[in-house]
Amino acid sequence: MQFDSSLPIWMQLVTEFSRRIVVGQWPAGARIPGVRALAAELGVNPNTIQRALSELEREGLCRSERTSGRFVTEDTDRIDRLRADLAEEAADDFIQHARGFGMGRSQAQQLLTERWKHHDHDSNGRPQTEGA
Amino acid sequence: MTTPAQKRHPLISTRGLTKTFGQVTAIDSLDLELDGGRIVGLLGENGCGKTTLMKILAGVISDYQGEARIAGLVPGPASKAKVSFLPDTSFLPDGARARYCVDLYSDFFEDFDAAKAHELLRFFGLDESMRLKAMSKGMREKVQIALAMSRRAEVFLLDEPISGVDPAARQIILDGILGTLEEDSLLLISTHLIHDLEPILDSVVMMRHGSVVLAGEADDLRAAHRASLDDIFKETYR
Numbered sequence: 001m002q003f004d005s006s007l008p009i010w011m012q013l014v015t016e017f018s019r020r021i022v023v024g025q026w027p028a029g030a031r032i033p034g035v036r037a038l039a040a041e042l043g044v045n046p047n048t049i050q051r052a053l054s055e056l057e058r059e060g061l062c063r064s065e066r067t068s069g070r071f072v073t074e075d076t077d078r079i080d081r082l083r084a085d086l087a088e089e090a091a092d093d094f095i096q097h098a099r100g101f102g103m104g105r106s107q108a109q110q111l112l113t114e115r116w117k118h119h120d121h122d123s124n125g126r127p128q129t130e131g132a
Numbered sequence: 133m134t135t136p137a138q139k140r141h142p143l144i145s146t147r148g149l150t151k152t153f154g155q156v157t158a159i160d161s162l163d164l165e166l167d168g169g170r171i172v173g174l175l176g177e178n179g180c181g182k183t184t185l186m187k188i189l190a191g192v193i194s195d196y197q198g199e200a201r202i203a204g205l206v207p208g209p210a211s212k213a214k215v216s217f218l219p220d221t222s223f224l225p226d227g228a229r230a231r232y233c234v235d236l237y238s239d240f241f242e243d244f245d246a247a248k249a250h251e252l253l254r255f256f257g258l259d260e261s262m263r264l265k266a267m268s269k270g271m272r273e274k275v276q277i278a279l280a281m282s283r284r285a286e287v288f289l290l291d292e293p294i295s296g297v298d299p300a301a302r303q304i305i306l307d308g309i310l311g312t313l314e315e316d317s318l319l320l321i322s323t324h325l326i327h328d329l330e331p332i333l334d335s336v337v338m339m340r341h342g343s344v345v346l347a348g349e350a351d352d353l354r355a356a357h358r359a360s361l362d363d364i365f366k367e368t369y370r
Contacts, residue, residue, distance in 0.1 A: 005354070039310060045350075046310075047170065048351065
């Protein structure tokens with residue numbers, strides 16, 4: 001994973017971990033890898049990982065058990081809400097950019113429809129590539 | 133990880149620390165306090181006093197003014213048992229093989245974990261039967277880092293540990309450091325290659341003309357300046 005050094009890394013980790021939960025890489029109820037393992041995997045300071053996981057916990061996306069570690073929430077409604085939030089953010093990003101290019105709503109919608117088809121075709125039979 | 137219940141003492145503290153070389157003031161009334169369980173970047177241009185500060189903390193320079201404490205002790209023979217210092221120069225005998233250097237460290241330091249050193253050397257892809265003089269600069273640095281990081285020290289002082297190696301090797305070295313660091317120990321790492329260290333630093337101390345110009349949590353600084361540490365550094369030293 002590449003980080004944007006101009007943004008707090010713990011926030012980028014919250015986004016990355018949320019993505020892992022939403023796509024099922026970390027399924028509901030599953031044990032989350034330990035802080036040190038994640039630090040080693042991502043090449044990030046363990047305290048930064050800790051801060052991101054605490055934030056996930058605060059948001060009700062995981063819980064920690066004193067002896068056995070941290071687990072993804074079993075509340076699938078909560079995960080659905082997260083998925084909706086992330087999708088909304090992506091949509092907002094798109095709208096902001098599209099507006100920046102001087103696009104109107106119907107133009108943007110049309111573009112979205114076209115590109116959607118393109119991506120359907122593109123990912124035919126292949127798994128979607130994950131974001132870097 | 134930090135346990136709030138545990139009373140924390142700074143592992144490094146200085147008060148009014150000053151060191152002059154003739155007319156030149158290398159460290160100018162420096163106040164510093166650093167806790168355990170953290171990786172701290174000591175940043176600054178050449179000649180800002182980073183190495184002098186490291187040497188004072190390591191107990192190599194003793195004719196300074198003001199106060200310095202490391203692992204609760206005045207830097208000196210007793211503190212050296214608790215502090216692992218990696219100087220910015222080569223200090224191992226040229227003709228020695230890597231394996232012999234591990235034995236040397238085992239004899240020197242009670243807290244040295246030889247198994248860990250062998251593991252790190254393997255992780256760095258080094259052949260232990262190779263003599264240091266046959267090694268490239270980067271390979272020698274890796275040997276020295278493997279040795280320094282294999283002590284169960286309370287404080288690690290690494291002076292420019294990645295300056296002489298190519299970017300690919302830097303990443304391997306940083307991964308090695310990250311993977312072996314004890315949870316409660318303090319790692320103070322001086323560098324001017326900030327970009328490579330961005331993701332692993334908890335906090336930074338930026339020095340100029342022997343004193344601190346900027347210090348803080350890495351992510352807080354990023355949020356406040358909306359910039360990378362690298363860019364903040366360039367802005368600070370402009």
